[in-house]
Amino acid sequence: MPQRPCIKCGGPTPNPTRCEPCRRAYERGRSKQRGRREEYAGGWRHHSQQLRIEWITIHGYQCPGWTMPNYPGHGPHPATDLVVDHDLGVLCRSCNSSKAATHDKERKRTTPPASNGTPN
Numbered sequence: 001m002p003q004r005p006c007i008k009c010g011g012p013t014p015n016p017t018r019c020e021p022c023r024r025a026y027e028r029g030r031s032k033q034r035g036r037r038e039e040y041a042g043g044w045r046h047h048s049q050q051l052r053i054e055w056i057t058i059h060g061y062q063c064p065g066w067t068m069p070n071y072p073g074h075g076p077h078p079a080t081d082l083v084v085d086h087d088l089g090v091l092c093r094s095c096n097s098s099k100a101a102t103h104d105k106e107r108k109r110t111t112p113p114a115s116n117g118t119p120n
């Protein structure tokens with residue numbers, strides 16, 4: 001079998017790119033990069049800034065508004081105080097808080113309502 005020089009150390013190898021030890025070291029380095037767990041935990045803030053910038057680049061200073069079943073919500077409108085929420089996406093501060101409040105109500109609704117007496 002023709003041997004080629006390893007692209008890393010230059011030693012002869014039947015592998016197309018790296019010799020066996022270099023390949024293993026390379027793979028180990030890659031899997032280390034893949035397990036960047038801290039970035040997932042601590043990166044949200046940075047990530048949300050990115051999302052915000054992307055949003056403004058594409059849509060300008062515009063709040064998309066929000067709707068939910070059984071709620072009037074808000075239509076799209078211009079807004080400079082855009083925030084990015086984990087669940088809610090890009091919204092202006094006021095829409096974000098009203099939608100978040102609605103969200104919470106929706107969540108509470110799934111628990112059965114306490115029967116504190118509506119007399120019939």
Ligand SMILES: [Zn+2]
Nearest residue numbers: 006009019022
């Ligand atoms: Zn090598």
Ligand SMILES: [Zn+2]
Nearest residue numbers: 063065092095
């Ligand atoms: Zn809004």
